Structures are given as C-alpha cells and as structure tokens.
Amino acid sequence: MDFYKNFTSNCAGSAANQLCFYPESKDEILTSRCFFKVTEGGEYNYSFLFTNTVDSTFGDGSLCRCNVVPDEWQIKSLAVSKCSECSNEKMPVDDELESSFIQLTFDSKIEKTVAPAEIFATDPIKMNLKKGEFLCFEMEFCGRMIPYHEETLLPVFRKENDKWIPNVKMPLPAMIGCDREVQKRITFIGDSITQGCGTPKNKYLHYSAFVAENLGKDYAFWNIGIGYARGNDAATDGAWLDKAKNTDIITVCFGVNDILQGFTVEQIKQSLSTIVKKLKEKGITVILQTVPPFDYDEKNTATWLQVNEYISTVLYKEVDGLFDTVQFLSVGGDTPQMSLYGPHPNETGHKIWGEKLSDYLKKFL
Numbered sequence: 001m002d003f004y005k006n007f008t009s010n011c012a013g014s015a016a017n018q019l020c021f022y023p024e025s026k027d028e029i030l031t032s033r034c035f036f037k038v039t040e041g042g043e044y045n046y047s048f049l050f051t052n053t054v055d056s057t058f059g060d061g062s063l064c065r066c067n068v069v070p071d072e073w074q075i076k077s078l079a080v081s082k083c084s085e086c087s088n089e090k091m092p093v094d095d096e097l098e099s100s101f102i103q104l105t106f107d108s109k110i111e112k113t114v115a116p117a118e119i120f121a122t123d124p125i126k127m128n129l130k131k132g133e134f135l136c137f138e139m140e141f142c143g144r145m146i147p148y149h150e151e152t153l154l155p156v157f158r159k160e161n162d163k164w165i166p167n168v169k170m171p172l173p174a175m176i177g178c179d180r181e182v183q184k185r186i187t188f189i190g191d192s193i194t195q196g197c198g199t200p201k202n203k204y205l206h207y208s209a210f211v212a213e214n215l216g217k218d219y220a221f222w223n224i225g226i227g228y229a230r231g232n233d234a235a236t237d238g239a240w241l242d243k244a245k246n247t248d249i250i251t252v253c254f255g256v257n258d259i260l261q262g263f264t265v266e267q268i269k270q271s272l273s274t275i276v277k278k279l280k281e282k283g284i285t286v287i288l289q290t291v292p293p294f295d296y297d298e299k300n301t302a303t304w305l306q307v308n309e310y311i312s313t314v315l316y317k318e319v320d321g322l323f324d325t326v327q328f329l330s331v332g333g334d335t336p337q338m339s340l341y342g343p344h345p346n347e348t349g350h351k352i353w354g355e356k357l358s359d360y361l362k363k364f365l
Helices: 207-215 239-244 256-262 265-280 298-312 347-364
Strands: 019-021 030-037 042-051 075-083 112-116 118-123 127-130 134-142 144-150 157-160 163-165 175-178 183-190 219-223 249-251 283-287 322-323
Touching: 030 347, 075 127, 183 207, 183 239, 207 219, 207 347, 239 265, 249 265, 249 347, 256 265, 256 298, 265 283, 283 347, 322 347
Parallel strands: 183 219, 183 249, 249 283, 283 322
Antiparallel strands: 019 144, 030 134, 030 157, 042 118, 042 127, 042 175, 075 112, 075 134, 157 163
C-alpha cells in the first residue's frame, strides 16, 4: 500500500494485534486512550497505520492464533493530542495535555467501519513534536470482536464512570508513521524479548530502543516484536510478515517460543528458512540473530543447541549478517542455556544488547 512509501515509524514501542476481546454488546461505545513516545522531534505529516488481523499466536493457541481475522468493528471517533510525559497508572487529565485533541479522519470521514483483514491508515495531519514527547490517542469504538495487545508495554486506559482506568483492551495503531526523510528504515521482528518484555513498562529500555537512540535521527526504527510469538507464526507469511517486508534492514530473532511450545528442530529450521527466504525475495538486508538463552530444561536445551548450530553454520549463508546474542546474554561455561540477565532480559541486558547490535548494524548503513 502507498502508506509505506510515504511514512516511516517514529516510535520504538511495539503495538500489535495479539488477542481479541468480545464486548458484552456490539453496539456499546467504548472510549480508550493510549500513549506512544516519539523517537525524533520536528514538524512532519503524520499518519497512523492499523491492521485487522491477529499477528501472532498467544500462549498455547487455545485463546487465539496467528492470522485469526476479527469481525467487522467500528471506529466512531479517533483523535490525537500530545503531552510531555505520562505514567502507567494515572491518566493525564486534559489540562496536562499540551494541545487540544485533533480529530483524525479516514478518507475525510470521522467514522470508520473496519472490515475483516483490512489494512488502513488515517488521513495525514501535520504535527510539531519534540523528541521524547508522547502522542495521546483517544478512540471511541464498538464491535463484537476487537483486536488488542494483551502484553503491551504502552500505557492504555479505558474511560469508565467518568474515570480513566488502566485497561489494555483497545485496538492500537501498528505504526506511528511520519514523513520524515531517512537514509534507511530498520525493523525488528521477534517475540516478547524483542518487544521488550522484562523491561519496565513505558520506559523504552528494550534493545531496539537503545539501537534507535544510538544510531540516531538519520534512520527510522520499527519494533514489531510480540509476546509469545514464534517463527512458525511469521513463516505463515500473513499480515505480520507483510509488515516486515516494508523496510530496508531487518533483524530477525525467533526460536524461543517455538522451542518452548514443542516444535521439532526440523520444524524450527524450516520456519526460520522460510522467513529468511520471504524477506530476501523483497530485497531486504536481513540480519539473523541467534536464539537467546532462556533457562531451558535438558530437552529444550538440546533443541536450542541444534537450532543455533543450524543458524550459525547453514542459514547464515542465506542472510546478510549474523548477530550472536548468546555471547553476552548467557552465563556461559557448562550451562550456556542459562540467562545472565533473566530469560526476559532486564534493562541492563537490553542496554548491552542494543549497544552491541548498534555497532554491528553500522556496517550495513
């Protein structure tokens, strides 16, 4: 779609369709707000991308699986404002927002009926934002089956009885797009570790955020990592991988959930190979990352070792670069499967990761 030709990401936080929720009444209008921190400041045209397909499988798949298509639902109103900061538990009151809300439209219309599997974006608006400011989205919406991001690290609130209560059940824009000119677009695809789970909510202390800070304003950064996601999901070549194909450089970090959910070594190899093939067909520079340590048990450790051997000795020949996460995330020695900074690395682990990955990526810029 034309969106990707005109707009690049200006936020390092991940927002995805991970689950669906089912309101008691499909006609009840719900009101929610979510906050995104912008990566770079300046005056640009902004447009916000949405999709209506579940990106990845949640847990064991009993609640929701990748490529599930939600029913038709409606956006009654979508508006955006800006503020200098926000917390996870307390909604900034309107007086603390730095501008009045700007009404967003879709093909010049305030309301939008979202069709199953639809990919759509808001009409462009011009905004002048400072680096590190937050965009506040207020959406009024309704429907019988609505996608949302259960494990989001973004602050999300629902208005109930005239009070704003933390509640993640809100459809989120997949990209905070702006028309800032950049030299390269860099995307990060992976699971909860890439999303940043393990780091504090709303602090942007995951490795892709550190890469964005280290490499700077000449580049655009889009994090499409999702909790519980697996390479098997991305290899289906659905809506999620379609997002990943719209970039110049991509880092791919999969395998943890494939291992934990019992996929065989051969199945994981096939998934990773398919992902690489689909991305390379689009002419994208692909940086493959080894599967991080995750305190695996004996059986899963055997799988992990074999998968990483395949990545390092076979699949690396099909990509442009290979980045080894194990060398700095593992305790090493006789138990390399054990994590040094936690299975979901803490902010210290992510900072080291981001610094090392930034240095590695420079050769591809």
